[in-house]
Every structure is written in structure tokens, then in C-alpha cells.
Amino acid sequence: MQIYNTLTRSKEEFIPREPGKVSMYVCGPTTYNFIHLGNARPLVFFDTVRRYFIYKGYQVNYVQNFTDVDDKIIKRAQEEKMDPLALAQKYIREYFVDAEALNVMHADTHPKVSEHITEIINLIKKLEDNGNAYAVDGDVYFAVRSFPEYGKLSGRSLEDMQAGARVEIDPRKKDPMDFALWKAAKPGEPSWESPWGAGRPGWHIECSAMAEKYLGAGFDIHGGGFDLIFPHHENEIAQSEAACQQPFARYWMHNGFITVNQEKMSKSLGNFFLVREILAKFAPDVVRWYLLSTHYRSPLDFDDEKLVMAGKGLERIKTAIRLLYEVLARPVSPGETAQGGSLEEKLPSLRLEFEKAMDDDFNTALAVSVFFELAKEVNIYVGKLGTQLTQREKEILDQAHSLIKDFNGVLGILKEDQKTGQLILEEAGQDDQLTEGLLQLIIKIRQEARSKKDWATADTIRDGLKELGIILEDTPQGVRWKKQG
Numbered sequence: 001m002q003i004y005n006t007l008t009r010s011k012e013e014f015i016p017r018e019p020g021k022v023s024m025y026v027c028g029p030t031t032y033n034f035i036h037l038g039n040a041r042p043l044v045f046f047d048t049v050r051r052y053f054i055y056k057g058y059q060v061n062y063v064q065n066f067t068d069v070d071d072k073i074i075k076r077a078q079e080e081k082m083d084p085l086a087l088a089q090k091y092i093r094e095y096f097v098d099a100e101a102l103n104v105m106h107a108d109t110h111p112k113v114s115e116h117i118t119e120i121i122n123l124i125k126k127l128e129d130n131g132n133a134y135a136v137d138g139d140v141y142f143a144v145r146s147f148p149e150y151g152k153l154s155g156r157s158l159e160d161m162q163a164g165a166r167v168e169i170d171p172r173k174k175d176p177m178d179f180a181l182w183k184a185a186k187p188g189e190p191s192w193e194s195p196w197g198a199g200r201p202g203w204h205i206e207c208s209a210m211a212e213k214y215l216g217a218g219f220d221i222h223g224g225g226f227d228l229i230f231p232h233h234e235n236e237i238a239q240s241e242a243a244c245q246q247p248f249a250r251y252w253m254h255n256g257f258i259t260v261n262q263e264k265m266s267k268s269l270g271n272f273f274l275v276r277e278i279l280a281k282f283a284p285d286v287v288r289w290y291l292l293s294t295h296y297r298s299p300l301d302f303d304d305e306k307l308v309m310a311g312k313g314l315e316r317i318k319t320a321i322r323l324l325y326e327v328l329a330r331p332v333s334p335g336e337t338a339q340g341g342s343l344e345e346k347l348p349s350l351r352l353e354f355e356k357a358m359d360d361d362f363n364t365a366l367a368v369s370v371f372f373e374l375a376k377e378v379n380i381y382v383g384k385l386g387t388q389l390t391q392r393e394k395e396i397l398d399q400a401h402s403l404i405k406d407f408n409g410v411l412g413i414l415k416e417d418q419k420t421g422q423l424i425l426e427e428a429g430q431d432d433q434l435t436e437g438l439l440q441l442i443i444k445i446r447q448e449a450r451s452k453k454d455w456a457t458a459d460t461i462r463d464g465l466k467e468l469g470i471i472l473e474d475t476p477q478g479v480r481w482k483k484q485g
Helices: 037-055 071-080 084-101 117-129 158-164 203-215 226-244 275-279 284-292 304-328 342-359 364-383 391-411 430-451 455-467
Strands: 002-005 010-013 021-026 059-064 133-136 139-142 179-184 199-201 219-225 249-255 258-260 470-475 478-483
Touching (some): 002 249, 021 203, 037 059, 037 219, 037 249, 037 258, 037 391, 059 203, 071 084, 117 133, 117 139, 117 179, 117 203, 117 226, 139 226, 179 203, 179 226, 199 203, 219 226, 226 249, 284 304, 284 364, 284 391, 304 364, 304 391, 304 478, 342 391, 364 391, 430 455, 430 470
Parallel strands (some): 021 059, 021 219, 219 249
Antiparallel strands (some): 002 010, 133 139, 139 179, 179 199, 470 478
């Protein structure tokens, strides 16, 4: 398995710290609003990375934090006249609503800053004792020049950073690039007692403290969006390695931006789209499919039409699975002759192609194309089958179903019915149930018209549904409907 490591700017063979185990830390959201699509990309991608490691047989320890103490949270809380920690907890709850809709598994640990103040203070004290941090008027700063390797992740030199920095010069700092580890308390802000007086943590120190607590130094993968390389992850490396005197994380992975008209999506630019708003227009499985259809390190440009196209592509996969389930419901005869044996021959090679794509720096775009190829082969095979299955044909279809579930288990597109083991092709909300009921009623009326040889009425119903995007298919097993795609 090859992973592109931002630290070395190259693909490297993945060798875990402990054989058979993978430790991952992924930076989660700052909880002052609903998550937007730019937040969702790393959540979905690193969830897929985790799923693939599980598929490969690794035991995965996955940590994703919540930043619930931050300037943005305090500002939003003041606007909404709420306690900052209560506001953060509100949006943590909302995060799980969106994450679960996108089929993102819960992390093994979801640490919050507010619950790890002791660990943060202890880490800052260690840095101060080592000569890497200094206190001024209740604030504590990290001295970047005390860490000679500062800039190794982003590839920037201190001189270039200082020349290009647009930061207000604080005369209390030893160097303009020094950053806050602890901030002295201000009226109306949450604060905790510390050796430097009442205050709260800076942004960067939280992840260093929580990653060390739950994964220890030298864990396998640290992930996040490309925008976190500098300063957040650069500062994490400096703090953690200055304190522990050993590498912080072995592999650094960063996903590309989501853009709108080639401009980075962000709250500050006002061009962001909340996941909650997108899910009101598009099914969650379509949104996840769209996010994984481009390689994670490439930028992903957003517009509604691209999600429409993603939905049509996913419908091809769903159509193959529907056909598979319909055929598997047919009676099994004792005959030995199996039709269309090429599917059985191709299943192992399709699995290998899928694994090759994922082993090459988690190339989900290529893995998706293999999924399409599997769907096509299933359609071809099913088209050759009779109204009854032989036992051998059923075994081949079961093998295909198992491979589809394995591919889906990695990509996490469709949820699985825990009772039947089948993939859920349409999430059955009340509107979906009503649609299904109405369509079955319309199909029944059309069938009655056909039985009376009232072809005009039958054709009017079929053509009217087609104009609405619903296709009726007359098969030996009865009438089947599907969305046009």
C-alpha cells in the first residue's frame, strides 16, 4: 500500500507502527455552525480510508476531535446570547445528524477540547520547562525558533513566512511568528485555572495533547484538509516533537479543496454550502458518491449539475443491484448447467483491480470505475438467465453480491439492512413510502387497462410517467419501475 505523505512530498509504502494495527487522528470541525461541504470532504474521505484498512484486516483506532473552545464559537455564542460551551454542544449534536446521513461511522474516540484542559496544561508546562515556550501577562507562546525544523511540513522558511505574514506585531512576542499556546481570560469568555492564571487553550495545542493521549507519539496517520497544513499541522509538529523529542505522526495526509467556480469554498468568502441544505435537495448516498468520485488530493469543483450527474451514475449501480435482488428471489432448480460463466471468472480480477486502486494512495475515483464495471458484468450475466436459477447460477450471483457488498463496505455509499443483509437502495422515509404506494397503484391501473386491451390509456400512463422521470419495464416477473438516469 502506497500513501502520499505531505511531509516527504512523495508516495511511501505504508508500514504501521504496530503490525496489524492502524492509528489515525483526523482534525474535526470547530463547532459553531452546521458543517459545510468543505468540512464533509475530509470526513467522508478519511472514513473511507478507515473502512479500507478494516477491509484489509487491520485493527483501526480512529480519533476525530471536536474544537469546542475557540474565538469563532465565543463570537457566535455572543450573537446568539448562549453559553459558548452550550452552543458548541448544540452543533456537535447537529454534526452527528449530518455525518450519520452521509454514512460516516463514529470515531472510536471523539475528544473535546473542554474535556482535556489538564492534558493541554501539562503539555504546555513541558514545553515551558524545555525552553520551547514562554509566558507573558497570562499568555503563553511557543518559540518557533527553538524548533529548528519548523516549516518542514509546509516547506516554508521562517524568513519567507515572516515576510509574507499579515499579522499584527505583538511587542510581547520574542518573534512575530510565535503562536499562542494559552490565552489569558477575558470577561465573558470560558476559562480554566492554570499555572499562568485563568485562561483557555490556543487552537493548535489541543490536537497535540489529544492525539498524544489517545494514540501516543509516532502514531500512523494524521489527516485533514489541505488548508490545515499551515499553520495548524505545522504548529502541531513543532509543539509535539519539541515536547516528546520524537516524530509526532508517521504519515500526513491532506485532501484537496472543494471549490466553487475554481475558488476555495469557505465561510469567510461566503461561498459555502451547508451539508444540511445540500441534503434537502440531494440524497445522502449521492453526495457521498460525488465526494469520492474524484481523487482526494485533487480539487473538487461544486455545482448542482455535478451532483445531478453523480446521481445518474449511482443509479446505474443501484439498477444492477435491484436486478440482482430480483433474480436471487427466483426459484432454484436442481439443474447443473449455468449460464454466462464469464461473471464468475471476472469477479476475482475485479476485486484485485479495486484493491490495486485503493492501495495506490486510496484512489477512490478508480475504485468507483471498478464498481461500475462490476455492475455492468452483473447486468450482462443476469440478462442471460432464465426464469429459474440453477444452484450454480445462484452461487455465482451470491459471489457477485458479496463483492458488491465488499466494495460498498469500503466506499460506504449505501447502508445495509442489518436483518436481511441487503443494501438499502432507497432510504424509506414517509415520502418514499408514499411514492412507492402511488406508483404501485398506477401500475395496477395500467395493468387493468392492458387486460381490457385499452392500449390508449395504458400508453398514456406509461408516457406520462416517463415525462416525470419514471420508466416502466414489462418483464416476465411483472412490471418494474425505475428512475430515469
